[in-house]
Amino acid sequence: MDWLAIASDAEVSTRPLAVTAHGVPLVVLRPRAGAEPVVFADRCxxxxxxLSAATVEGGRLRCAYHGWEFDAAGSCVALPSQEGNPPPRADLPTGPRIRVRDGMVQVAxxxxxxGDPADLFTNEDPSLAxxxxxxxxxxxxxxxxxxxLGRRYRPDxxxxxxxxxLLWLAPEKPLTELFDDPDHDDENYVGAWLPPARSKASAGIVADNFLDVAHFPFVHARTFGAAAEKLVERYEVTEEPWGCRSVQEQWxxxxxxxxxxxxxxxxxxxxRATYVYRAPFQLMLRLxxxxxxxxxxxxxxxxxxxxxxxxxxxxxxxxxxxxVADPTPDVLRSELAFEEAVLTEDLELQRTLRLPGLPLRMRDELHVRxxxxxxxLRRVLRRFQDAVAPAAALGGAPTRD
Ligand code: FES
Ligand SMILES: [Fe+2]
Incomplete structure (x- = not known):
């Protein structure tokens, strides 16, 4: 059996460290100061x-996104969005055997x-044309x-x-149109753009983050998250053509x-929070x-x-x-600044991500209520990909929904 050094013993602490072994991303840490190091696959x-973006507290590793907690053996011991015991699949798979030799942490x-899953919906997926x-x-x-989509276009x-x-471009005959937003056409609403932002994460991941409600207490702790409920109330999702809608009531x-x-x-x-999604990346939240x-x-x-x-x-x-019907410029300014701060928190989380796309295969992740x-979102994108694939391969136009 071969042993491979992944870190020096001295650099391993209660701050999770990202390392790789033969190209496999791993995380190494000490669950408590002075404890033996533990190693897991670097992915929640x-x-x-x-998990290298997680924090360690009281001997537990807490994931940065939704606060799931794992003990030193990798068992999931807290899943804050729901009541009851976490499902066994939430446990971290056992990491490789580990030993410390000559001041180095080694893995078998x-x-x-x-490694990471390969079936990912990236920003260059051919269906997106x-x-x-x-x-x-x-x-x-x-x-x-x-x-x-990884190309340069001169829009005509x-x-x-x-x-x-906003200006919109569809390189090929689009499968679906833009959704409607009645509030935008209502003169009783005051509208304003936030400065556009950039993320290294794929648009699918960015959309998933927007639709996610369980991350508020963990990612948005500096803005509104501290007061947000960790428990996510049961909600329903209604399917719409190439999309979906969900109405949730929250404290x-x-x-x-x-x-x-x-x-x-x-x-x-x-x-009342109404989420509206339409493929591929049109999103709306009405609060x-x-x-x-x-x-x-x-x-x-x-x-x-x-x-x-x-x-x-x-x-x-x-x-x-x-x-008041019309917010004053001061109120408008502070609302926009607040939303920008919220977006910044999401972008910080997205900076820690490694996958170049959204996993579409259900078994690659662990979905909870x-x-x-x-x-x-994943189902719609998969359908979108499938609907377009034959046409994209033939270079013809797909049928409309
Ligand atoms: S708790 Fe780790 S990704 Fe959700
Ligand atoms: Fe967020």
Whole structure:
């Protein structure tokens, strides 16, 4: 049997360290200061987020994305989004045998875990040519030449359209059209764009992150997450053509509500969150404050630029924020700054990710109840890929939904 040095004993601490052994990503750490090192595959069984981005506390490893906790043996001992014991599949697979020799941590090479999954939906998936993609904000971005699907395009009239103040390009006859957003056409709403952002994560992963509700307490601890419930209430998802919709009611803190400031209403309030998704990367979240009556709608679109770059467009639409029909410029500014801070937290998480695309094979990840929207996203993208594949192979146009 061969032993391979992966780290010096001195550098292994309670801060998880990413290493590789024969190309296999591993994480090595000490569950407690001074304890023997432990090694696992560097991926959380849930959404395959590297465990090297996790934190160690009280002898447990806590994943950065949804806070699942693992003990020193790899058993999942906490799965915060749901009640009851975590399913056995949530445990980390046993890592390779390990020993410390001559000040080096070594692993047995004949029981290294498998590598990352290969069936991933990347930003260069051929099916994506048959869809509308955002390419820039009208009147702001130079769109004479744009990066999309790993290629450069010079958009012409025939393949472009403008919607919501955004320019869209479909390289081939699109399988589906853009969704509707009634709030955008309602003059009682005030709209504003966030500065477009970039992520190294694929658009599929970015979309999955947008639809995810279980990460709030862990990823958004500096903005709204500290007050967010860890437990995700049961919700349903309705299928729509090339997409889905889900209505969820959540508890949240609303300290800025004028009625709360006046002491007439509790700051702990109910909110209705409506998520809308349409393939490939059209997303919307409508947040209705059920007590205060304010509505905040977030339009969120991802441009798959290349295998390692996604541009993100976020448009906010406000109604009744702060108890008045038209928010003042100050209120608008602070709402936008807040949303930007929230997006920054998601981008920080996305920076830790290693996979170049979204896994579409259900068994590559471990889906739990809170992931219903993410499961639907994966199903729709798989259907999209399948619907387009024969046409893409023949170079013809696919049939419409
Ligand atoms: S808890 Fe690790 S990816 Fe969700
Ligand atoms: Fe988020």
């Amino acid at each position: 069984p849930h959404r395959l987020v590297p 090479t004949d029981d290294l875990p498998g 048959y869809a509308w993609h955002p390419i820039g904000i009208a009147g702001v971005d130079d769109v004479s030449e744009v990066e999309l 009239r025939e393949h472009t359209q403008e919607r919501w103040g 949240f803190d609303n300290p800025a509500d004028p009625e709360v400031l006046a002491g007439r209403r509790s700051s702990r309030q109910r909110r 209705e404050e059920l007590d205060a009556g304010a509505v905040k709608t977030i339009l969120f679109f991802a441009q798959p630029e290349s295998r390692s770059s996604t541009r993100i467009y976020t448009k906010m639409l406000f109604h009744g924020i702060g108890g 809170a992931d219903l929207l993410g499961v639907n």
